[in-house]
Amino acid sequence: MSETKKFLYVNRKAPYGTIYALEALEVVLIGAAFEQDVSLAFLDDGVYQITKGQDTKDLGMKNFSPTYKALGDYDVNKIYVEQESLDARGLTLDDLLPLTWEDEDDDWAEKDSIKVISATEMAKIMEQSDVVFSF
Template identity: 75%
Template sequence: MSNVKKFMYINNKAPYGTIYAWESLEVVLIGAAFDQDVSLMFTGDGVYQLMKGQDTKEVGIKNFSPTYAALGDYDINKIYVEKESLDARGLTVDDLMHLVWEDEDEDWAEKDSIRVVTSAELAEILDQQDVVLSF
């Protein structure tokens, strides 16, 4: 495994209702062991996956949202959220979980993992990827 590829995981579905979001996150976590250049992208209803204060008690389905906070520990710190998707749902970045990572090169300074980008910027980011997995 000499070559490092750019992996992008596209998440465009709501966190509950279907299993795609949770099983996508499982791929991301397993994939982290392969030392690739990983990015995550949240578009459409996928932005709801990052909402803070998720509570699934009433629906009886596992709340997996705390797992996103662990991504920083797996060196996954490029989490792109589409601005237009937030706007269309009346959300801002303040409605999302505060996901951070620690920068080894800057004395473990804590930095934000979430970057809000426009769909035009996302298109450019997607263009740079080697492997795109959509869930």
């Protein structure tokens, strides 16, 4: 497949309570093998998916948040977080996992994958995407 499309995975739901976040991450990981232009968006309660310090011990569910840190190794390094969603939940960038990637064109320098953007900018990214998955 030579055609490259812009894929956007929109994550809108809390990490636990429903399975959407976990199964969305499974799609992202499989999709990474297809060499498409991939971006992730986190908004609404979806911002909780990438918060630090998740502890699921008492839930009896697997804490899958460490997997997000592997996204950089899959060349998934455009991660957009909506500012308004963070604000509404009293969160800041410091509350999020430090998601990074290594830029092979810049002597493997470690760079931040997360970009906090406004809802207006998020709308533009959605508009510019070819395939939008909403989870």
